[in-house]
Amino acid sequence: MKKNWWKESVVYQVYWRSFYDTDGDGYGDLEGVIQKLDYIQELGADVIWLNPCFESPDVDNGYDISDYRSIMSKAGTMETFDRFLQEVHNRGMKLIMDLVVNHTSDQHPWFKESRSSKDNPKRDYYVWRREPNNWRSYFTPSVWEFDDQTEEYYFHSFAVEQPDLNWENPMVRQEVYSFMRFWLDKGIDGFRMDVINLLAKQAGFPDAENPEDISYLGNNPGIHEYLQEMHREVLQHYDIFTVGEIPFVTPEDGLLYVGENRRELHTLFHFEVCDYMIHWDMQRYKEIQRRWYKGLWEKGWNSQFLNNHDHTRLVTRFGNDSIFRVESAKCFAVLLHLLPGMPYIYQGEEIGMTGVRYKSIQEYQDIAMKNKYKEEVEKGRDPGEVFKSLVHLSRDNSRTPVQWDESPNAGFTKGTPWIKVNPNYKEINVAQSLADPDSIFYFYKKLIQLRKENKIMVYGDYQEVLEDHQQIYSFIRELDHQRWLVVLNISELLVQVNVPESLSIAGKEMLLTNYKNEVDSNVEWALRPYEARIYRLL
Numbered sequence: 001m002k003k004n005w006w007k008e009s010v011v012y013q014v015y016w017r018s019f020y021d022t023d024g025d026g027y028g029d030l031e032g033v034i035q036k037l038d039y040i041q042e043l044g045a046d047v048i049w050l051n052p053c054f055e056s057p058d059v060d061n062g063y064d065i066s067d068y069r070s071i072m073s074k075a076g077t078m079e080t081f082d083r084f085l086q087e088v089h090n091r092g093m094k095l096i097m098d099l100v101v102n103h104t105s106d107q108h109p110w111f112k113e114s115r116s117s118k119d120n121p122k123r124d125y126y127v128w129r130r131e132p133n134n135w136r137s138y139f140t141p142s143v144w145e146f147d148d149q150t151e152e153y154y155f156h157s158f159a160v161e162q163p164d165l166n167w168e169n170p171m172v173r174q175e176v177y178s179f180m181r182f183w184l185d186k187g188i189d190g191f192r193m194d195v196i197n198l199l200a201k202q203a204g205f206p207d208a209e210n211p212e213d214i215s216y217l218g219n220n221p222g223i224h225e226y227l228q229e230m231h232r233e234v235l236q237h238y239d240i241f242t243v244g245e246i247p248f249v250t251p252e253d254g255l256l257y258v259g260e261n262r263r264e265l266h267t268l269f270h271f272e273v274c275d276y277m278i279h280w281d282m283q284r285y286k287e288i289q290r291r292w293y294k295g296l297w298e299k300g301w302n303s304q305f306l307n308n309h310d311h312t313r314l315v316t317r318f319g320n321d322s323i324f325r326v327e328s329a330k331c332f333a334v335l336l337h338l339l340p341g342m343p344y345i346y347q348g349e350e351i352g353m354t355g356v357r358y359k360s361i362q363e364y365q366d367i368a369m370k371n372k373y374k375e376e377v378e379k380g381r382d383p384g385e386v387f388k389s390l391v392h393l394s395r396d397n398s399r400t401p402v403q404w405d406e407s408p409n410a411g412f413t414k415g416t417p418w419i420k421v422n423p424n425y426k427e428i429n430v431a432q433s434l435a436d437p438d439s440i441f442y443f444y445k446k447l448i449q450l451r452k453e454n455k456i457m458v459y460g461d462y463q464e465v466l467e468d469h470q471q472i473y474s475f476i477r478e479l480d481h482q483r484w485l486v487v488l489n490i491s492e493l494l495v496q497v498n499v500p501e502s503l504s505i506a507g508k509e510m511l512l513t514n515y516k517n518e519v520d521s522n523v524e525w526a527l528r529p530y531e532a533r534i535y536r537l538l
């Protein structure tokens with residue numbers, strides 16, 4: 001299998017506005033990330049993915065960009081950015097940035113011009129129509145917004161303030177390539193490409209049979225031509241890494257984006273887990289991993305993640321965020337770092353931060369949640385019920401500030417945080433994690449170190465064992481006569497299994513575990529809640 005530096009990397013995601021605030025405005029900033037780079041380096045991450053920090057009215061937390069070549073004042077200045085990049089490189093790490101080019105802000109000068117008149121040269125930078133169809137957007141009941149000025153509708157896959165660019169227009173594509181080069185020429189190491197499979201739109205916008213299933217937004221004819229052109233014009237000229245955010249995708253389609261011979265992207269995030277598996281579902285999760293392994297292995301590269309800035313923190317959503325918080329955080333860490341594909345750590349995951357439960361909708365900031373709440377309440381549904389139904393998956397669950405220590409506001413800011421700190425910060429924080437040798441933080445650190453020393457974790461092939469077991473997820477990784485066994489009890493039960501000779505762990509070296517002592521049992525595999533173990537079989 002072809003070896004690449006990025007396949008061997010662990011990525012740490014920095015949602016800077018919630019990371020660390022140095023100027024007291026309540027928002028994290030790039031200076032704050034600089035000050036905490038040693039912390040990220042201590043963990044052992046190789047690559048930082050920085051969420052968008054470009055000029056933006058901030059309707060969707062920076063995913064509505066009004067100037068692609070400047071830094072949002074909340075984040076800092078271009079000077080701070082340049083220093084940040086330098087400091088990342090000084091520590092031997094790499095930086096990838098968000099590329100948000102499916103849409104801009106409605107405050108982008110292109111859109112202001114585009115909406116000003118039908119014959120404006122920028123009219124065709126966006127998608128305009130005389131009649132809407134029945135499609136929904138991610139954040140609103142319709143993808144179409146009527147604009148009084150020219151009495152036509154424009155298309156938006158997300159909020160009304162995020163009009164979609166018209167990728168059919170070659171001038172739009174050249175503008176995008178040009179500012180991609182601008183950042184790459186500064187020396188950044190690649191891009192995380194926001195909803196990149198949404199660029200091509202369906203010709204003629206036919207009505208959907210089921211408008212609630214918004215998969216019509218993605219994977220439309222033309223998308224691969226755009227990405228291949230982007231590769232030809234920009235990507236291939238730099239030694240960089242790219243990961244596409246690609247919803248609604250099967251392994252078969254996924255391979256079209258990341259196949260090693262395709263000259264499009266290196267890896268992808270698919271959302272079969274995070275968009276559809278609301279709580280942990282062992283059989284489903286195993287089935288997803290099986291299918292993606294079969295579909296991509298030796299042909300393209302996958303990513304492993306269970307949360308990010310859009311998806312509720314993993315201990316709260318899939319594990320246990322009370323009595324087994326530490327055990328479940330470590331257990332999922334083993335899962336993510338031992339499955340085939342690049343592991344992603346979302347800030348705070350490494351200390352087992354949890355989701356949040358604010359009391360009322362007013363305390364939430366997430367535009368997706370707020371819009372949905374409004375829509376449902378306007379339909380006449382009971383507000384309390386609607387609120388309850390939205391809390392579990394609200395994006396704010398993972399957007400609360402990083403909990404640095406037990407001082408006010410978790411040491412995140414000296415001002416008023418843009419979003420309330422999770423009240424559990426006195427028990428869960430970085431200072432406490434760094435002081436405890438058994439902490440989740442040091443467990444992640446060990447896992448990352450293990451990966452650096454053992455290429456089997458990257459390039460080893462994958463075979464599942466005990467496929468149908470409801471509590472145990474176990475698999476073997478194998479590379480060049482080495483064989484490792486991973487055994488995870490993803491449940492709150494004590495689980496005992498008799499295993500065949502080939503899975504015997506008697507006398508085998510245990511490489512890592514999240515429990516201190518062995519269980520006293522006659523049965524070979526006896527695992528406590530969320531117990532995780534890695535053995536060297538060969």
Ligand code: GLC
Pocket residue numbers: 060063064100158194195245309310
């Ligand atoms: C992606 C981002 C999300 C954003 C959306 C629109 O899904 O991760 O935060 O709201 O794209 O840009």
